Amino acid sequence: MFKTKLLIGTVLLAASLGTMAAEWQALPGKAPEPADNPTTPAKVELGKMLYHDTRLSANGVLSCNSCHNVMNGGEDNRSGSIGVKDQRGGRSAPTVWNSAFNSVQFWDGRAPSLEAQAKGPVTNPIEMGMKSWDDVVARLKAMPGYQAAFTAAFGPDSISADNAAKAIAAYERTLITPNSPYDKYVGGDKSALTEQQARGMQTFADVGCVSCHSGPAFNGPTLPEGTGFYQKFPANDNGALEAMYNFSADLGRQAETKNAADAHLFKVPTLRNIALTAPYFHNGKVQNLEDAVKIMAKLQLNKDLTAEQSADIVAFLNGLTGEFPKIEMPRLPAYANKAFPAE
Amino acid sequence: MFKTKLLIGTVLLAASLGTMAAEWQALPGKAPEPADNPTTPAKVELGKMLYHDTRLSANGVLSCNSCHNVMNGGEDNRSGSIGVKDQRGGRSAPTVWNSAFNSVQFWDGRAPSLEAQAKGPVTNPIEMGMKSWDDVVARLKAMPGYQAAFTAAFGPDSISADNAAKAIAAYERTLITPNSPYDKYVGGDKSALTEQQARGMQTFADVGCVSCHSGPAFNGPTLPEGTGFYQKFPANDNGALEAMYNFSADLGRQAETKNAADAHLFKVPTLRNIALTAPYFHNGKVQNLEDAVKIMAKLQLNKDLTAEQSADIVAFLNGLTGEFPKIEMPRLPAYANKAFPAE
Ligand code: HEC
Ligand code: HEC
Ligand code: HEC
Ligand code: HEC
Ligand SMILES: [Ca+2]
Ligand SMILES: [Ca+2]
Structure with missing residues (x-):
């Protein structure tokens, strides 16, 4: 293979x-879309929330955007990225801009799609450091705003790792x-x-x-x-x-x-x-x-x-620097009257 | 006094x-404005760039927004904020939303204005950890995009700590x-x-x-x-x-x-x-x-x-949760064809 x-x-x-x-x-x-994850506005909006939400990392400090900053070139301009607890990775973060036009993801191409890629960093111990996607899903389920956004994108009771990855990939397909x-x-x-x-x-x-x-x-x-x-x-x-x-x-x-x-x-x-x-x-x-x-x-x-x-x-x-779409900041859901659990 | x-x-x-x-x-x-820093669109735009730019912190990981996240409640939902190198502060970050209506800033009111406040965190060793504002100014001067944005807001050759603080304060006055x-x-x-x-x-x-x-x-x-x-x-x-x-x-x-x-x-x-x-x-x-x-x-x-x-x-x-203005993400300037200096 x-x-x-x-x-x-x-x-x-x-x-x-x-x-x-x-x-x-x-x-x-327009970026190509896989048949099993057509891009919809509700998915893009949810994906944008997830992409910019630091609460997808163990200590709540890092989001995807920390290493792939869409406010500039889509990466972090470092040799080794800085993950949770100030850990350094061994490879430089590639830009997320136009990653939708890559037929495989990562420097070594080990992820076959944006969907497959998006699940990696969250539980990577030197990136976002979550113990498991179950823990991420539990955090998301605790926020009524995420319940609503997943429902809009995927139907009721749809908070899952797969759907989170699909939404993030849909957002990334707009980053061109x-x-x-x-x-x-x-x-x-x-x-x-x-x-x-x-x-x-x-x-x-x-x-x-x-x-x-x-x-x-x-x-x-x-x-x-x-x-x-x-x-x-x-x-x-x-x-x-x-x-x-x-x-x-x-x-x-x-x-x-x-x-x-x-x-x-x-x-x-x-x-x-x-x-x-x-x-x-x-x-x-x-x-x-x-x-x-x-x-x-x-x-x-x-x-x-x-x-x-x-x-x-x-x-x-x-001359290959393109036009960057205007992106409105997402509103991120709150835990209802409660503090962030990772203290 | x-x-x-x-x-x-x-x-x-x-x-x-x-x-x-x-x-x-x-x-x-509309928030009150001090006579010596009237709010202008160019200042607000520059202030937004600075507020969201992690390169105002020593290791380039934290921006003002890390502890005062305008995508949700304007703070970090923590007891002690996490500063550079994962250091914990002794006080909880107050919200930046409507801080323009505070007559003094900080829990103990030790900053008399948003302008005075904005200079503090950047060089606070357990917050953004820059050695000096001179170092911040040097970083900003290395980016043509910041030269242009300061010129638009304050006139030519105007990159300085005071003007950075004024711009940040002008942006904060829109966060109501x-x-x-x-x-x-x-x-x-x-x-x-x-x-x-x-x-x-x-x-x-x-x-x-x-x-x-x-x-x-x-x-x-x-x-x-x-x-x-x-x-x-x-x-x-x-x-x-x-x-x-x-x-x-x-x-x-x-x-x-x-x-x-x-x-x-x-x-x-x-x-x-x-x-x-x-x-x-x-x-x-x-x-x-x-x-x-x-x-x-x-x-x-x-x-x-x-x-x-x-x-x-x-x-x-x-019932005191208000309407949050839509905020477009700023485009952050690049070092011309060069990496972020703090490695
Ligand atoms: C035989 C294949 C091949 C040729 C020919 C080639 N490249 Fe590359 N290029 C690559 C590969 C593979 C990489 C990724 C290398 C790595 O970092 O592991 C790369 C990386 C780069 C990068 C860095 C990209 C980044 O984001 O870090 C630049 C810039 C670049 N190439 C420009 C050029 C230019 C200009 C030429 C011609 C003078 C050229 N390449 C010729 C295969 C090639
Ligand atoms: C701590 C830094 C860090 C975080 C956080 C992070 N990434 Fe990455 N990302 C990297 C690095 C480093 C690579 C390259 C790794 C490799 O190739 O082995 C990468 C690769 C990628 C790629 C492949 C791009 C390409 O051209 O091959 C995509 C897409 C991507 N990340 C998206 C995301 C998304 C989505 C998130 C959040 C769910 C995320 N990243 C979180 C550092 C990070
Ligand atoms: C005598 C003055 C005083 C009265 C009366 C008072 N407060 Fe406060 N309130 C304060 C002060 C001062 C603080 C900040 C305390 C601190 O954290 O150091 C505070 C903090 C709070 C906070 C936390 C704010 C935050 O962002 O953490 C809430 C909520 C609050 N008050 C609600 C109330 C309610 C409800 C009442 C009436 C039952 C009330 N207060 C009566 C002075 C008062
Ligand atoms: C590492 C976390 C952290 C960072 C980064 C940070 N702050 Fe703060 N901020 C705090 C904490 C903690 C306090 C309260 C400190 C105190 O009262 O002694 C505070 C207080 C404030 C206040 C006062 C609000 C009030 O109601 O009294 C404002 C305004 C503010 N910060 C704006 C900013 C701006 C602008 C930046 C960037 C230039 C920034 N902060 C960076 C943690 C942070
Ligand atoms: Ca690079
Ligand atoms: Ca609080």
Whole structure:
């Protein structure tokens, strides 16, 4: 199963190398939805409440938004996220913006859908630290406001881990950022990118970035949900860069599958809003975008970019910052006249 | 100076005891503004950004909103707030909703205005833990988006602690909740309160709550900003309650003024939205509203309420939950292509 996925990725990569440059795609205005969880306003509203509610974490300090802040780039701009009790995680939080366009979730793609992903962090001991989803469900059931919001989204008596995850995923599917300068340019407005940005776009294609970062989200070809597009990182050995950034310490997909063929395979991440999501890479060790671009060229394509080339590509990548939808803060339900139980 | 304030409080208390019951006041639709900081849309927008920006705390995890969550009751529903590095504070966070109607800030009234208050938590080592406001200003200056927002609010090159505090205070002055059932009732809509709530309102006046919790915000008479309305708490000794709740451990205003006459003086807090702000009192030791009401009657008025009386008062207090304005999430500026400096 995992092998098949890898093969799909590899085949597509080979096929795409020559043709991709012509296939610039704008970001759709709507994210794909799975058949068993159509997006509805009531689900989105509930999902927004859950996503922003710190009471889904053990000590009530962290919400999803703590590590994936939708008020800016959709992550926390850290190398390792800070979980409950100030614990540090080993991977950098990816942006939640446009995660709806990922065919798999996490750096190693171990979650096949947003729904599957959403159940993880809540009970992860170094993230939100709840002992179990039963405990989360008990907390939610104690709040009449959540009873009502679940009823509106899923019918009466529907508070459950599965429905919470469905609602969060529905909210995430609204977190998309179309209409970047790049999208306008591709749509025909040739003034939307500066001259340097347009040049950078061409360079991005010419040097081969687009062989991996293709498709509307620059995270590879559009694949069915659950099917990942993985690549080896670093693809080329480089002692100096390894000494500086330690990229190979993380086994990537192999840590999940225990399959040697999966060593250092990572999902190709989106480049949308990349200017807002420093630091870069799975371990967040690279502080700025220009370094990240040079490192990619060296490690993935074995190329040394000129100063002009890397500056142009950075300028282009800045043109991938989209329009962020206005989001009204949710009203979060109260325990009826009672304090938060986790003291 | 502090003595004068105390006297003002005491005089007004005596004067008000007989007449207050007739003076039910609705919450104004607009909060008072100091002459040197008129509220403008640009200040409010900037203040909202700062209020919700976790990068105003040392480790980038906490914002004002962490302890004063405007998505619910405006506080954190804890006895002691959780600051940076999981440190616990000794007092419970009061609600930020309608704090614009407090003539002084903090349980002991030690800040004379919202502007003065707003500078405190950022550099408080157990709250947001920044070493200095200079460090905060340096962080803000590194973000072009903040340069622009300060310019819009205060003119060019205006990033400073004072202006940050002014902007936060301007935002807080928009955090008001008029049109509660009580306000509608007082405005003439006699169906806005239930029969029990209307009875509770009368009981609230008759037993004497209103001698302290008077005025539109139920936090005492309307006084000039900087002039506090303080009361002794507990006003009457009670060994059993003291053993349970330890209210006397906190010296209140005396800890600030070092004046023995200020021992155990606390600002009379607002009762607006009180159903959403459990636990209760300066140390947050009381978990539910009914207990809080009985304790107040016993300790402040030396009265034992009947079960009916306390239930009626609780019902009335539930009628003080107002209408919460819709708030759009701010867009928070990014460091240009760079990671958050506090790693
Ligand atoms: C303490 C920090 C933290 C919290 C809280 C947190 N996350 Fe994450 N999130 C991460 C990290 C770190 C990763 C990457 C982990 C990995 O790839 O192994 C991640 C990955 C993800 C991804 C995958 C994105 C991608 O491109 O692969 C999504 C979606 C996501 N989180 C959503 C959520 C939701 C929804 C919540 C709340 C229910 C949440 N996160 C809570 C840190 C956090
Ligand atoms: C052979 C595949 C491949 C090629 C070619 C490639 N990338 Fe990547 N890119 C990846 C993978 C896989 C990652 C994730 C690596 C990791 O952090 O584990 C990545 C990560 C990135 C990141 C960091 C994303 C983040 O959120 O941290 C940037 C920026 C980036 N690539 C830009 C480029 C540019 C620019 C080029 C061309 C110069 C390029 N890539 C070429 C596969 C590739
Ligand atoms: C770690 C928790 C925490 C953080 C962060 C925090 N506060 Fe507070 N806040 C408190 C506590 C606790 C008190 C009461 C302290 C006291 O009275 O001695 C308080 C008091 C206040 C008051 C006085 C309200 C009243 O009725 O007296 C206001 C207003 C306020 N905070 C606003 C803010 C703003 C603005 C920020 C951010 C700049 C902020 N707080 C950050 C915990 C916090
Ligand atoms: C003599 C003055 C006085 C009287 C009379 C009084 N209160 Fe209070 N009230 C206070 C003070 C002072 C506090 C803050 C005490 C503290 O926590 O330090 C307070 C706190 C409260 C609180 C908790 C507020 C919070 O946010 O935690 C409630 C609820 C309350 N009062 C309700 C009542 C009711 C109901 C009555 C009548 C039965 C009443 N009060 C009578 C002075 C008074
Ligand atoms: Ca990042
Ligand atoms: Ca409280």
